[in-house]
Structures are given as C-alpha cells and as structure tokens.
Amino acid sequence: MSSTAINTLEYAIVDIETTGGYAAGSGITEVAILIHDGQNVVERFETLINPQCAIPLSIQALTGINNELVANAPAFSDVARRIFDLLSGRVFVAHHVNFDYSFIKHHLQTAGYTYVAPKLCTVRMSRKIRPGLASYSLGRLCDVLEIPITHRHRAGGDAEATAILFTKLLEWDTGGAIREMLKKTSGHQQLPPNLPKEQVDQLPHSTGVYYFRDKTGKVIYVGKALDIHSRVTSHFTGHNPNPQRQQFLRHIHSVTHEPCGTELIALLLEATEIKRLWPAYNRALKRFEPKFAIYVYEDQQGYLRIAVGKYGKGHPPVQVFYRQMDAVNSLHALINEFELDRQYCSFGGTANHHAVRPHVVPPEQHNERLRSALHGLQRTNANFAVIDQGRNSNEKSCIWVENGNLYGMGYFPVGPDSFLDTETVKASLTRYTGTHYMMQLINSYAEKHPLKIWKTDHLTAFSFL
The missing domain is CATH 3.40.1440.10 (GIY-YIG endonuclease)
Known part of the structure; x- marks a missing residue:
C-alpha cells in the first residue's frame, strides 16, 4: 500500500465509555466518532447512550457519567444505524483498539448489524513510530507530545486527543509503519496493544x-x-x-x-x-492434581488394612485418583480379584456395611494376600529413561524416571560414535519434581513408544553407534 493510498483512506477515530471491562456483560454509556480524511477531522458524532443497566459507582467517579445523565439518552439500538453508516468503509482507529472494537462490534451485532473493518491502534502506532517513551497511555502520551486534552475519560475529549495524536503519527511515519500495519497479513491488527x-x-x-x-x-x-x-x-x-x-x-x-x-x-x-x-x-x-487415594496401613494387631481417603502429601499413597468413585471402584476390583476380606477394607465416605468378624487367618497370611493384590496396582521400582530427539541433530533428549517418579529431564550431546555412561547422562539432566499428571503422560508415552524406552536398572552406558 503506497503513501498515496494511505492518504486517500478515511478513518473513523472512536472512543467509548462503558459500564465495565468486557463487551458481552457491559453496556456503552457514550460514543464519539471522528471521521478523519488522512489530514484533518471532517465530521464529528458524539452522543450519550443509555446502557439500560446501572452504572457502577467506580465508573461514575471516573467518567462523571451517572444514571441520571443517561436516563433520557438513546439506547444503542436507536443509534446503531447511524454508527454503522459512519464506520462502514473506513479504518477503525482507537487507543487500545481491540477494546473499543470489541464493544462496537458486539453491540452492533446485537442490534442486527454485521460489522468487520480494518483496525489501527494508536498505542501500537506510537510504540512503532515513537519508540522508547516511558508510557503509552493516552494521558502520558499527550503530556509528552504536548497534545491538549480536555474532558479526560469522556468519549468526546479522548477522541479529540486521539485524533490529534493520529494526525501527528501520520506526519511522523516516514518509514511506512502504518502502511505495514494496514496489510491484512501484518498481524498488527490482532496483537495486544503492548506486545511488540x-x-x-x-x-x-x-x-x-x-x-x-x-x-x-x-x-x-x-x-x-x-x-x-x-x-x-x-x-x-x-x-x-x-x-x-x-x-x-x-x-x-x-x-x-x-x-x-x-x-x-x-x-x-x-x-x-x-x-x-x-x-x-x-x-x-x-x-490436574489428584483428590483421592488408596492407602495401606498396619493396625495394632499387625493386619494390613487398605482404605480410600482424601489425597494428602503426609502419607504415601498406593494409587491416586481424581474422583472418589474411581478409587472405590478400584478397591472393589481388588477385593473381587484377590478375594480380600472386606473387614480390612475401608471405602472412605461410603459406609462399610459388613460386620466386623473375628480374625480367621493370621496376619502373615492375610498380609501376603494383600501384598499380592497391590503388586499389580503399584508402579514402584520403575526405572527407565525415555531417549528421544533433541532440539537439534547434535543432541538427544532424556526423561529419567526412578522408582516410578520423575527424576529429571534434559539433553546430552551425541555424535556418530557416541558411547555415554548412564551417570554422565543422568548428571546432565535438570532435576524436576514430578506430579501424578506428569507421570501419567510419561507412562502413556512409554507404552506407545517402547523402542524409545531404555531400562536403567542394569544399564551402564548408552550407545549410539
């Protein structure tokens, strides 16, 4: 887009006052639109709006617009056609443009008008054309650039100041920054105002x-x-x-x-x-953190008992769950598969209706049966490493698991004749404390990609010949 083309565009410089910070749940209390031909403001529109909801006291204090002031003002739907006509075919310009644009677009849509327009943000323009300033708020910019601003936090006053700022930025833009911002593929229209x-x-x-x-x-x-x-x-x-x-x-x-x-x-x-x-x-x-767990503890008679309870970090769990019902179902499955005595099982919030009976087997026999049941449930003593591609062709990535928990992860260098001992690889890793969610990710990946899993129990070196 040439500089001549920019000068032939028309711009709608917009400022609004609202009852809150987001369009879907807030009303508009005032709108000002200044039509700019690339050199001067050629048309003005300004009106109070009845938001048809109460204006919060904090907003009243900031803007001076109260419920009485807008009581007889038109609703947005009453002026929607006029606003739509003023904005159509013009570039939408505002300070923090996505805020004003989202409100206008939402309320026009509610009134039955589909509105889409190219946008320019005077915050982003100022950052690009006048970099290095301490602040890019409208008030601070006006102070630094000696732009007169009256009726601050009112739509008309802020729009007038934005129009003066916009005119100056058009004059100062010798590098074509505005032309670049108006390109559909530039991305400037979508980016947050403060993100370079x-x-x-x-x-x-x-x-x-x-x-x-x-x-x-x-x-x-x-x-x-x-x-x-x-x-x-x-x-x-x-x-x-x-x-x-x-x-x-x-x-x-x-x-x-x-x-x-x-x-x-x-x-x-x-x-x-x-x-x-x-x-x-x-x-x-x-x-993604567990809420319930299965625990095992020994009673005063030496019998191991298994129980569902709320997950806490003070006692090591056998297995953790997001829902209590999943823990209860898992315990029921263990009872049925291994014929556990229910008097040694507790289901947490669910009552155990089985009457307590005298011990029929010695604790050693009962405990051995319970340990057999837990053997398939627990994932203890799992020691392995996930070896995969690195960030470039000169390295490999490593995720190290010890005793069923994440030990660390990182990268180590490899070459055509690499032969690295496990201690060297392990020492190169960054230590991390794993969570149940993280171990779920690792174990799931290990099951799907067995060729990338190195058992470390008896491994002394990694060979990449």
Missing part, C-alpha cells in the same frame, strides 16, 4: 514452551506448542468479548520461549512451570 510485533516475529516454528509476561516481567501464562509462533498468534485471533480474554490481552507486554526437543518434554515443562510459577491465566492444568 518484533518479539512475535522472532518466535520459531518449532516445539517448545512459551511465556506471556506483564509489564513487570512476571509470567502470567505458560503454554506449550508444536509450533510456538503459530500457537502464540492463535491467542489473538477473533474478538471473543468474555472478560477473562479481554483482561488477558490487556496485560500481555512481552513473550519469551524455551525450545524443547519433543512434545512430551514440552508438556512436562509446561506442567512443572505452571506448578512453579502459578500464572494468573493458567486454569486447566491447575485442576
């Missing part, structure tokens, strides 16, 4: 883990991907108006990544990083 496009462009198309960070550098989301670049950009497609997504995008200021040799290592690293960092916007993996 250069960081996204530098992400690799390979397997790994990525981290979204806030303005302080704190990790707010961890994800894994087979293609890091594609997965990261997929977060920003569409205009889902739910509050979690709106808050999430607003807080992303940077993205970093860690390459991984395999999807399994990426999954394990994602899980351990979520457990370590507890990011605000990771929810799914936080639920």
Whole structure:
C-alpha cells in the first residue's frame, strides 16, 4: 500500500465509555466518532447512550457519567444505524483498539448489524513510530507530545486527543509503519496493544514452551506448542468479548520461549512451570492434581488394612485418583480379584456395611494376600529413561524416571560414535519434581513408544553407534 493510498483512506477515530471491562456483560454509556480524511477531522458524532443497566459507582467517579445523565439518552439500538453508516468503509482507529472494537462490534451485532473493518491502534502506532517513551497511555502520551486534552475519560475529549495524536503519527511515519500495519497479513491488527510485533516475529516454528509476561516481567501464562509462533498468534485471533480474554490481552507486554526437543518434554515443562510459577491465566492444568487415594496401613494387631481417603502429601499413597468413585471402584476390583476380606477394607465416605468378624487367618497370611493384590496396582521400582530427539541433530533428549517418579529431564550431546555412561547422562539432566499428571503422560508415552524406552536398572552406558 503506497503513501498515496494511505492518504486517500478515511478513518473513523472512536472512543467509548462503558459500564465495565468486557463487551458481552457491559453496556456503552457514550460514543464519539471522528471521521478523519488522512489530514484533518471532517465530521464529528458524539452522543450519550443509555446502557439500560446501572452504572457502577467506580465508573461514575471516573467518567462523571451517572444514571441520571443517561436516563433520557438513546439506547444503542436507536443509534446503531447511524454508527454503522459512519464506520462502514473506513479504518477503525482507537487507543487500545481491540477494546473499543470489541464493544462496537458486539453491540452492533446485537442490534442486527454485521460489522468487520480494518483496525489501527494508536498505542501500537506510537510504540512503532515513537519508540522508547516511558508510557503509552493516552494521558502520558499527550503530556509528552504536548497534545491538549480536555474532558479526560469522556468519549468526546479522548477522541479529540486521539485524533490529534493520529494526525501527528501520520506526519511522523516516514518509514511506512502504518502502511505495514494496514496489510491484512501484518498481524498488527490482532496483537495486544503492548506486545511488540518484533518479539512475535522472532518466535520459531518449532516445539517448545512459551511465556506471556506483564509489564513487570512476571509470567502470567505458560503454554506449550508444536509450533510456538503459530500457537502464540492463535491467542489473538477473533474478538471473543468474555472478560477473562479481554483482561488477558490487556496485560500481555512481552513473550519469551524455551525450545524443547519433543512434545512430551514440552508438556512436562509446561506442567512443572505452571506448578512453579502459578500464572494468573493458567486454569486447566491447575485442576490436574489428584483428590483421592488408596492407602495401606498396619493396625495394632499387625493386619494390613487398605482404605480410600482424601489425597494428602503426609502419607504415601498406593494409587491416586481424581474422583472418589474411581478409587472405590478400584478397591472393589481388588477385593473381587484377590478375594480380600472386606473387614480390612475401608471405602472412605461410603459406609462399610459388613460386620466386623473375628480374625480367621493370621496376619502373615492375610498380609501376603494383600501384598499380592497391590503388586499389580503399584508402579514402584520403575526405572527407565525415555531417549528421544533433541532440539537439534547434535543432541538427544532424556526423561529419567526412578522408582516410578520423575527424576529429571534434559539433553546430552551425541555424535556418530557416541558411547555415554548412564551417570554422565543422568548428571546432565535438570532435576524436576514430578506430579501424578506428569507421570501419567510419561507412562502413556512409554507404552506407545517402547523402542524409545531404555531400562536403567542394569544399564551402564548408552550407545549410539
């Protein structure tokens, strides 16, 4: 797109005031639209809107718009046609554009209008054309760039200031940044306002883990991907108006990544990083911890007893479960298969209706039968390594399991005549504390890929001849 083409475009500079932070659950209280021909504002539209819901006191204090002020104002549906006509065929421009765009698009759709438009964000434009400023909020930009701004936090005042800023950015853009942003394939329209496009462009198309960070550098989301670049950009497609997504995008200021040799290592690293960092916007993996377990303990008469109970880290479990019913069913299966005496079994919250009977066998005989039952249930003394591809052709990845638990994972160098002793490989790994979820991933992978499993009980060296 040439500079001449940019000058012939028309832009709709938009600012709105709302009752809340997300479109699907909030109303609009004020709209201002300034039509810009690439040099000057040529038309203005501004109106209060009755949101048809109560305006929170915090919003009233910020904007000065209260319930009485909008009582006789039109509903959005009453002015939807006018707004749609003003916006149609023009580039949608706003400060933090995805916020305003999501509200306008949602409320137009509710009123029966399908609206799609190219967008420009004056935050992203300012970061690109005037890099290095301490802040890119509208108020701070106006202070630094000596732009007059009146009626702050009102749609008309903020739109006027945004229009002046937009005019200056058009003049200052000698490198064609705006032209690049308007290209359909540029990605600028979808990216969060505070995330530099250069960081996204530098992400690799390979397997790994990525981290979204806030303005302080704190990790707010961890994800894994087979293609890091594609997965990261997929977060920003569409205009889902739910509050979690709106808050999430607003807080992303940077993205970093860690390459991984395999999807399994990426999954394990994602899980351990979520457990370590507890990011605000990771929810799914936080639920992947067991809630119930089967325990074995010895009573005062020397009899081993088996019981279902809530999972806790104070006593080692025989097996853990997400649901109590699964634990109960597993215990019933053991009882039936090995003919265990039910008086030595407890089902947690479910009552055991079998009357306590005198001991009919000595504890040694009973305990031996119970241990036989547990032998197939437990996955103890499992010692193996998953050896797979590395991050490049000069290394292999390794996931090391000892006594049924994750010991560590990492990478070690290989060559055409590599012959490495197990202690050297083990020492090169990063130690990790595994979870039930992580061991499920590893054991499932081991069952599906037996050729990649090295039993380490009697192994002294890895040979890659």
